[in-house]
Amino acid sequence: MPTKSQPKIKRSFQTAKGMRDILPEDQAYWEKIRKVIRNLTRTYGFKRIDTPILEDKDLFVKGIGAYTDIVEKEMYTLRTKGGEKLALRPEFTPAIMRAYLENGLSSLPHPVMLYSLGPIFRYERAQKGRYRQSYQANFEIIGENDPILDAKLIQLFFSISKEIGLKEIITQINSIGCSRCRPAYRRKVVSFYRSRKKQLCVDCQRRLQQNPLRLLDCKESKCMQIAAQAPQTIDYLCEDCNGHFKNVLEYLDELEIPYILNPYLVRGLDYYTKTVFEFWPEEEEGRQIALGGGGRYDNLIKLLGGKDTPSVGFAMGLDRMINLMKAREIKVASKNRPLIFLVQLGELSKKRSLGLFEELRRAGLETASSFSRDTIKSQLRIANKRQARLALILGQKEALDETIIIRDMVSGSQEVVPLAKVVKEVKKRLKNN
RNA sequence: GUACCCAUAGUUUAAUGGUAAAACUUCUCUUUGUGGAGGAGAAAAUGAGAGUUCGAUUCUCUCUGGGUACCCCA
Numbered sequence: 001m002p003t004k005s006q007p008k009i010k011r012s013f014q015t016a017k018g019m020r021d022i023l024p025e026d027q028a029y030w031e032k033i034r035k036v037i038r039n040l041t042r043t044y045g046f047k048r049i050d051t052p053i054l055e056d057k058d059l060f061v062k063g064i065g066a067y068t069d070i071v072e073k074e075m076y077t078l079r080t081k082g083g084e085k086l087a088l089r090p091e092f093t094p095a096i097m098r099a100y101l102e103n104g105l106s107s108l109p110h111p112v113m114l115y116s117l118g119p120i121f122r123y124e125r126a127q128k129g130r131y132r133q134s135y136q137a138n139f140e141i142i143g144e145n146d147p148i149l150d151a152k153l154i155q156l157f158f159s160i161s162k163e164i165g166l167k168e169i170i171t172q173i174n175s176i177g178c179s180r181c182r183p184a185y186r187r188k189v190v191s192f193y194r195s196r197k198k199q200l201c202v203d204c205q206r207r208l209q210q211n212p213l214r215l216l217d218c219k220e221s222k223c224m225q226i227a228a229q230a231p232q233t234i235d236y237l238c239e240d241c242n243g244h245f246k247n248v249l250e251y252l253d254e255l256e257i258p259y260i261l262n263p264y265l266v267r268g269l270d271y272y273t274k275t276v277f278e279f280w281p282e283e284e285e286g287r288q289i290a291l292g293g294g295g296r297y298d299n300l301i302k303l304l305g306g307k308d309t310p311s312v313g314f315a316m317g318l319d320r321m322i323n324l325m326k327a328r329e330i331k332v333a334s335k336n337r338p339l340i341f342l343v344q345l346g347e348l349s350k351k352r353s354l355g356l357f358e359e360l361r362r363a364g365l366e367t368a369s370s371f372s373r374d375t376i377k378s379q380l381r382i383a384n385k386r387q388a389r390l391a392l393i394l395g396q397k398e399a400l401d402e403t404i405i406i407r408d409m410v411s412g413s414q415e416v417v418p419l420a421k422v423v424k425e426v427k428k429r430l431k432n433n
Numbered sequence: 434g435u436a437c438c439c440a441u442a443g444u445u446u447a448a449u450g451g452u453a454a455a456a457c458u459u460c461u462c463u464u465u466g467u468g469g470a471g472g473a474g475a476a477a478a479u480g481a482g483a484g485u486u487c488g489a490u491u492c493u494c495u496c497u498g499g500g501u502a503c504c505c506c507a
Binding site: 391 | 434435461466467468469480497498499500501502503504505506507
């Protein structure tokens with residue numbers, strides 16, 4: 001070893017910007033929401049799919065749209081040593097569609113219902129409910145046009161929310177038309193705004209060139225006033241889109257799902273057609289943070305090189321759902337399984353406790369111990385801190401006698417039982433409580 | 434990417450241009466093989482880097498991270 005001390009560079013590491021740790025104390029929330037999603041997707045008929053976190057960059061450029069903010073400035077991209085241009089997924093949908101095409105899932109009976117769960121990455125300024133790595137649950141129904149599926153997805157979101165205790169959520173919904181009626185509408189918007197160009201904010205002047213539909217949901221008060229006069233998409237829908245949207249709303253009424261028709265809801269991804277929606281918490285004041293959002297994307301698969309395949313999907317932000325659960329003080333029931341704490345004294349009993357541990361585990365009992373502490377005192381103190389229900393004390397004497405002490409940590413009473421019967425005795429005591 | 438605010442032990446909070454204080458947490462001890470209370474003790478911090486200064490945790494700047502709003506979105 002070098003005796004000279006290295007120049008000390010004091011460096012404390014922290015999570016990279018916008019990234020965060022999910023600590024043990026929070027895991028109960030995550031387990032809860034994942035469990036609810038697992039159970040509900042099963043009853044709704046979804047199959048799970050997992051795709052890589054890294055994908056060909058162009059998949060997203062093409063799928064989401066080159067001029068969308070997500071692609072333009074929020075995508076984590078990298079070049080591999082081999083020269084491939086990859087991106088950390090900022091979204092699930094294009095990746096799922098790629099998997100659908102690549103793996104021939106189109107030969108499954110339609111609709112193909114898939115869900116996925118995992119992290120997504122967006123390079124943006126972190127803020128409340130907004131992280132550079134966040135977790136989404138994503139649901140897709142591929143290959144059917146029927147508006148009832150749009151409604152079903154929205155219903156699924158509400159089922160999940162309800163199961164985790166989140167109520168007072170409202171659906172914001174709109175229809176942005178299809179490739180037949182949208183161009184005409186878009187022209188209307190452009191000509192409407194062009195005459196008022198001078199009054200628009202800088203961003204909106206740019207939007208007018210690149211993504212005119214986004215003009216409608218600018219938050220600048222001046223632009224909002226203008227937007228209020230702007231032509232609304234629902235007035236320009238073709239017959240097909242209009243009927244589709246009407247049906248969606250009727251189904252939502254039937255399902256008694258609360259919604260607000262929001263003519264300014266446009267959404268930032270190019271692939272949407274017809275129905276678009278977001279879920280907002282019904283908070284009195286403050287900015288609206290969408291808990292989830294989605295819509296129909298009837299052209300996406302074709303765009304990615306597949307057959308014309310109408311589809312609908314949505315994504316849900318798990319971080320945001322959990323934040324809201326916390327804000328609304330929703331407790332997740334931590335299933336406190338009774339803990340058995342194994343106290344061992346001396347080498348012989350330490351050895352014995354290994355087998356005993358295994359025996360208890362096989363019997364389905366949650367057992368803990370503290371092998372690194374030698375005194376009975378400190379071991380019992382740990383048992384107490386961990387709120388063990390029973391302590392099993394295996395001392396040298398007991399190890400020789402083939403017995404063990406069962407101590408009730410609540411009452412403090414204890415009893416010596418034969419080692420061979422310990423599982424039975426423990427179970428008996430747990431039942432009595 | 435823009436704007437404003439913030440940064441002291443693991444956590445929550447003090448104080449100061451001159452040795453950084455406490456509570457909670459953690460650990461040890463409190464004599465025999467029995468936890469919780471009490472007592473005694475230990476560990477543990479000025480985010481990083483420059484500048485001003487005899488001396489900076491304190492003042493200034495940069496960076497990093499956090500919060501909030503915008504942008505956008507889950």
